[in-house]
Amino acid sequence: METIFLNAEDHKLEYFNTIGLLFQNHVYLNKNDELLEFDIKEIKRIYFRKQRDLKDNYCLFILSAVLAGATLYLGSYLSQNYKLPILIISGLLLLFSFLKKSYHYEIFLMTANHNFTAIEVNEANKDQACELISHTKRKMKKMKLYQQAG
16 A cells, blocks of 8 residues: 655545545545545545345355256156255255345445446445545535535
8 A cells, every 4th residue: 555645734634444534625545455536526426335246146046946957857866865855955045045145335436527436345344434435425515515605
């Protein structure tokens, strides 16, 4: 990670955590151990996105369907002692594929010139990401009020 050297008066650090740094006029976000700088005046929208990750669910569903289909198709070659446990395991895999929930978290940022940036956040840091976003939104709101008044 690179060191930030700032000595100007308008670069006063107001908030920081593992996700990023919030200065008076800039916000730095940590993306893969690289700090991305955004001017607060240039940020049009920033929010936290929580998406369901369905890759594991699809794999479990397909595995259970293949297991059940193979058991029924090859049923004449399997004894009854093997059919029932395999079908039960297949049913449990199917049930687990519907009940398992995993999520993918990211900070989504759009600038005034419509550049989109998505920064992945792990589950352990999702609260810190929400806190940084709320501080940034408050700062953006204050900047807009100052611009309207001035």
